[in-house]
Amino acid sequence: MVKQETMLDLEFRSWLLEQPEGETLLRCYQCGRCTSACPVAEIEPSFNPRLFLQKILIGDKSIAENQLVWNCLTCEQCEVRCPEHVKIPHILILAKVRGLMAGNVPLAALDRARTIISEGRSLSVSSPMLKTRTKMGLPDLGTPSMDQIVAMLADIGIVGKLENVKSVYGDAEDE
Amino acid sequence: MTKTAVVIGAGLAGIQVAQQLTDLGIVVHLIEKESIIGGLSTHLGRVFPTGDCALCLDASTEIFDGQHRRCQYRGLVTEKKNLKLHTLTEIKSISEVDGNFKISIKSQPRHVDLDRCVVCLECIEVCDVNTPDEYGIRGGTRKAIFRPIPQGVPLAPLIDMEHCTKCGKCVDICKVNAIDLEEKESTKTIKADALILATGVEEKVPLDFPGYEYRTSEDIITHAELARLLDPAGSTNGEVTTSSGNTVSEVTMVLCVGSRDLDAAEYCSQACCTYSLKHADMLRDLGIDVTICYMDLRVPKSSEHYLTLAREKGVKFLRGKPDSVIIRNGKPMTIVEDTQSQKRMQIESDLVVLASPLSPLADQNDALAEFIGEYGFISRVAKEGRVYACGTATGPTDIPTSIAEANAIALQVYTDLEGGV
Amino acid sequence: MKKLFLCTCNKTLNKWLDYARIEKEMGSTFDAIHIHDALCLEEGLTFLDSEVSAEDSVVIGACTSQIIGAPMSKRLKCEHISYVPLREQVAWVHKDDQKGASSKASVLLHDAAIQVDYMDPQTIVETDIEKKVLIIGGCIAGLKAASDLLKLGVEVMLLEPSEWSRKSYEEMNQFMAESSNLKDAIRDLVLSSKKAKTVRGKITELSGNAGLYQISLKHDSGKEESNLVGSIIVATNAEHSPPPIAKMCRYGKSDRTLLITELPTLIAKQAAKDTKTIFVAVDPSHQLSTVEGSYLLRTITQASEKGNTVILAHSDISTKDENLYRAARKAGVIFVRGSLEKVKDSKKGMVCRLENTLESQVREFTVDYLVLQTQLKPSRSTGQLANVLGLELDQNGFIKTRYSKMKPVQTSKRGIFFAGSAKTTWWPWLFNQSRRDVI
Numbered sequence A: 001m002v003k004q005e006t007m008l009d010l011e012f013r014s015w016l017l018e019q020p021e022g023e024t025l026l027r028c029y030q031c032g033r034c035t036s037a038c039p040v041a042e043i044e045p046s047f048n049p050r051l052f053l054q055k056i057l058i059g060d061k062s063i064a065e066n067q068l069v070w071n072c073l074t075c076e077q078c079e080v081r082c083p084e085h086v087k088i089p090h091i092l093i094l095a096k097v098r099g100l101m102a103g104n105v106p107l108a109a110l111d112r113a114r115t116i117i118s119e120g121r122s123l124s125v126s127s128p129m130l131k132t133r134t135k136m137g138l139p140d141l142g143t144p145s146m147d148q149i150v151a152m153l154a155d156i157g158i159v160g161k162l163e164n165v166k167s168v169y170g171d172a173e174d175e
Numbered sequence B: 001m002t003k004t005a006v007v008i009g010a011g012l013a014g015i016q017v018a019q020q021l022t023d024l025g026i027v028v029h030l031i032e033k034e035s036i037i038g039g040l041s042t043h044l045g046r047v048f049p050t051g052d053c054a055l056c057l058d059a060s061t062e063i064f065d066g067q068h069r070r071c072q073y074r075g076l077v078t079e080k081k082n083l084k085l086h087t088l089t090e091i092k093s094i095s096e097v098d099g100n101f102k103i104s105i106k107s108q109p110r111h112v113d114l115d116r117c118v119v120c121l122e123c124i125e126v127c128d129v130n131t132p133d134e135y136g137i138r139g140g141t142r143k144a145i146f147r148p149i150p151q152g153v154p155l156a157p158l159i160d161m162e163h164c165t166k167c168g169k170c171v172d173i174c175k176v177n178a179i180d181l182e183e184k185e186s187t188k189t190i191k192a193d194a195l196i197l198a199t200g201v202e203e204k205v206p207l208d209f210p211g212y213e214y215r216t217s218e219d220i221i222t223h224a225e226l227a228r229l230l231d232p233a234g235s236t237n238g239e240v241t242t243s244s245g246n247t248v249s250e251v252t253m254v255l256c257v258g259s260r261d262l263d264a265a266e267y268c269s270q271a272c273c274t275y276s277l278k279h280a281d282m283l284r285d286l287g288i289d290v291t292i293c294y295m296d297l298r299v300p301k302s303s304e305h306y307l308t309l310a311r312e313k314g315v316k317f318l319r320g321k322p323d324s325v326i327i328r329n330g331k332p333m334t335i336v337e338d339t340q341s342q343k344r345m346q347i348e349s350d351l352v353v354l355a356s357p358l359s360p361l362a363d364q365n366d367a368l369a370e371f372i373g374e375y376g377f378i379s380r381v382a383k384e385g386r387v388y389a390c391g392t393a394t395g396p397t398d399i400p401t402s403i404a405e406a407n408a409i410a411l412q413v414y415t416d417l418e419g420g421v
Numbered sequence C: 001m002k003k004l005f006l007c008t009c010n011k012t013l014n015k016w017l018d019y020a021r022i023e024k025e026m027g028s029t030f031d032a033i034h035i036h037d038a039l040c041l042e043e044g045l046t047f048l049d050s051e052v053s054a055e056d057s058v059v060i061g062a063c064t065s066q067i068i069g070a071p072m073s074k075r076l077k078c079e080h081i082s083y084v085p086l087r088e089q090v091a092w093v094h095k096d097d098q099k100g101a102s103s104k105a106s107v108l109l110h111d112a113a114i115q116v117d118y119m120d121p122q123t124i125v126e127t128d129i130e131k132k133v134l135i136i137g138g139c140i141a142g143l144k145a146a147s148d149l150l151k152l153g154v155e156v157m158l159l160e161p162s163e164w165s166r167k168s169y170e171e172m173n174q175f176m177a178e179s180s181n182l183k184d185a186i187r188d189l190v191l192s193s194k195k196a197k198t199v200r201g202k203i204t205e206l207s208g209n210a211g212l213y214q215i216s217l218k219h220d221s222g223k224e225e226s227n228l229v230g231s232i233i234v235a236t237n238a239e240h241s242p243p244p245i246a247k248m249c250r251y252g253k254s255d256r257t258l259l260i261t262e263l264p265t266l267i268a269k270q271a272a273k274d275t276k277t278i279f280v281a282v283d284p285s286h287q288l289s290t291v292e293g294s295y296l297l298r299t300i301t302q303a304s305e306k307g308n309t310v311i312l313a314h315s316d317i318s319t320k321d322e323n324l325y326r327a328a329r330k331a332g333v334i335f336v337r338g339s340l341e342k343v344k345d346s347k348k349g350m351v352c353r354l355e356n357t358l359e360s361q362v363r364e365f366t367v368d369y370l371v372l373q374t375q376l377k378p379s380r381s382t383g384q385l386a387n388v389l390g391l392e393l394d395q396n397g398f399i400k401t402r403y404s405k406m407k408p409v410q411t412s413k414r415g416i417f418f419a420g421s422a423k424t425t426w427w428p429w430l431f432n433q434s435r436r437d438v439i
């Protein structure tokens, strides 16, 4: 059992509650139904959405500093079963956003974000892939026009952040 | 002038309020849609807080200081001159004229004359028709002329015309000519000064709660069904078996199924925690292991001893609301997070018992629609000086609170009707 | 003599029950055993007449007290009678099992034999009934009872605790309902019970029987008087007392530790910007009742809505109204499931330490106030009162109910009833049924 001092830093909690639908977090009465419904929790015992919510509720921001939350598939299995209509996957996304801002982000996710900015897709398209498509008679993919979107993202500082940020987990993590 | 009150619903609260008012000199019509009185309690077997049979209170240990040898649920109701019991009767409409109610009722025929029948039960012996017993579980049957439960009041049998072949055997054997196969339904209008709704609750059939496969397996049951299994007078003689007839060694209980849930009943059903504990105690006495999956144990002060007993008897408590109960290898398996060890568990057991919500019956009758409030419950004074409610019609609760409320309402009605000062 | 009469009930009961065996087994319990057919018919009643004298205790094993009770009680001369409904409770329910049925019959008959031994002589109820009720007050249920009885034209004497005022009702009953509702209710009740004769003081002696009790009262002023009343309603209040963890929490030693009942005053006085961190703890040994739970939730919701940071250390949350729990969560109360382990008074605040069982982690919170959930105990006067009135108490010191299922407002003595918190933490509506014995 770990002892933890809590100087009651509610900054993370308050930030999250202010985000759209973030306040659904408060409805949670910790029944644990989400965790028993979650397919990731079934294979990864340390992945526990109910526990994540408990930590956020109590002002503990560790989940935003931990890679674990990135395992959420956003499958919403938990949300449909939650008796109090807590938007669980959405709240976990908010935690990811905070992670992203602080660099708590797995390299694979960073790579994808960067690919989106550079190519307009989450996965880069290789020339063998294009060849296969032509063989199968599929239309040309073309290049998505990202200029406007990138400009917007640059405006709010995301592009710069993405270029500089380093995954705190290094390159060795598995997905 | 003598005042008249109509009490709708002859569950425990209805019986109590009716008796109290009759004792105070008011004429009471007690309307019950079933063939016997007692309401939900006829399904429950042993009831808290004293753990005696709902219907045979004589077995209670409290008789020694209370000296109540007589069962109030049954006695008196059929004996009092000013208390008119109408069974198999429904309210058709309620209208108000000059401060008086006109209540029209419709009674289904019982086919057995209550004033003649001496309850010898010979008729039931000779009837050849066997049909599934509504009160039974695991395949019990009854005759076409039958009594729903042995202790039901009125004690006389009734005939279920859907299954009766009109063979006439029962008519022939009845020495007192109590049976009339041709009796027709009847309607009547009662004038009343006050109306008391004691319509009560029923245990909801948990068909609409996703995750809990009540529909697919006979081994996933409700507490009312478990009570039937545990009832020594029931079709299983008190033996707890699985649907395939095997003995049961492990039972998992899931609390708050569909209660405290924004998708189902938003309220807490108040009584399920306690009857889960009561059933857990009874199962432990039979040597059966019990795990209770709960969120909060809400046990009223008068029933706290059930919790103590359950702990002493080694009932396992697990704090977590299961996501689902599925069938794995022919047995029910409960998937739940033990929130206090943060472990996701898969519990295999022989039976799973769901604490399904208690839902109000009043909103099933359109004639009562104008009195219904939040969630289908009714407030104690539904209409100032005229219409009252008590018992579980005002919200789910335990028996002592129901009775207390019935007493309180009886006095309120009396004060409003007779209190001139 | 203790006598057993077994009815064969139209020669049916002896088909299902082994009467010979029962007779043998009961031989040592009863002084005489008679088996007779149709005891309820004239011939059977005459037989009873001839066999029973006024000093006997009688057990009757027959169909059911419903059918047989009425004709018999008219004919039996003795006072101690117990009916065992053999037909309904044994024969009908154990039809195919003569051995089991007979055993159950023996057990029930044996119980009845013990029961007649324990029967008090029949309660004497005076027929010259005094149409006046004494209400021993303190709880708003007492006011409610007074107001109702007055409406029925019954004279009421309201005995209130020393130094009592309307404000006391509000303070003592604040946990029952939302404070504005409560104030209105009390105002109405005080008004409608105005015609009651109010006395401040205590009761010193009681004699007599239901219907006509003689009571001696001692007024605060020192005056003593004696009165006749028909029945008595005990409506004393429950008191909030500090929980067992109070000492560990430095209650009484530190200004930072309060009881939950003091929190509303604190919040009311609070300046808008002066928000605090408040830790509310429920003693783990205490199972919250629904009334206590609802009060707790209402209070912490208010505290939180005022901008305070409120942490509640709890175990099971009980409430009659699930929406109170929802409101508390919505207001931002931080719920921690666990029990306080250690408390330290420091400069920065009260350091409260506990294990949050929902994450298996020990947490420490430094807070401005530590607020303790109280335990409702019977008011100090209840025990003393029970002594004077000769009433039994339950293990918690509340007045014992006569029969919790059917007679939840009767005490162990006829003609004395209770209302509200004198018994337990029930809602004030739970008043009395005393008029039956009064009118």
Ligand code: SF4
Residues within 6 Å of the ligand: A027, A028, A029, A030, A031, A032, A033, A034, A035, A049, A050, A053, A078, A081, A082, A083, A084, A085, A086, A088
């Ligand atoms: S299912 Fe909903 S209420 Fe239950 S723990 Fe998960 S988020 Fe909270």
Ligand code: SF4
Residues within 6 Å of the ligand: A037, A038, A039, A040, A041, A049, A071, A072, A073, A074, A075, A076, A077, A078, A079, A088, A089, A092
């Ligand atoms: S959305 Fe995420 S947390 Fe919810 S069930 Fe799916 S993987 Fe689990």
Ligand code: SF4
Residues within 6 Å of the ligand: B112, B116, B117, B118, B119, B120, B121, B122, B123, B124, B156, B157, B173, B174, B175, B176, B177, B178, B179
């Ligand atoms: S045979 Fe006649 S008297 Fe006997 S139980 Fe049937 S209806 Fe009643």
Ligand code: SF4
Residues within 6 Å of the ligand: B126, B127, B128, B129, B144, B145, B159, B163, B164, B165, B166, B167, B168, B169, B170, B171, B181
């Ligand atoms: S008439 Fe009907 S109830 Fe009577 S014996 Fe025949 S089938 Fe049974």
Ligand code: SF4
Residues within 6 Å of the ligand: B255, B256, B257, B259, B260, B267, B268, B269, B270, B271, B272, B273, B274, B296, B297, B298, B355
């Ligand atoms: S009484 Fe217990 S099981 Fe029933 S709804 Fe309330 S908390 Fe759930």
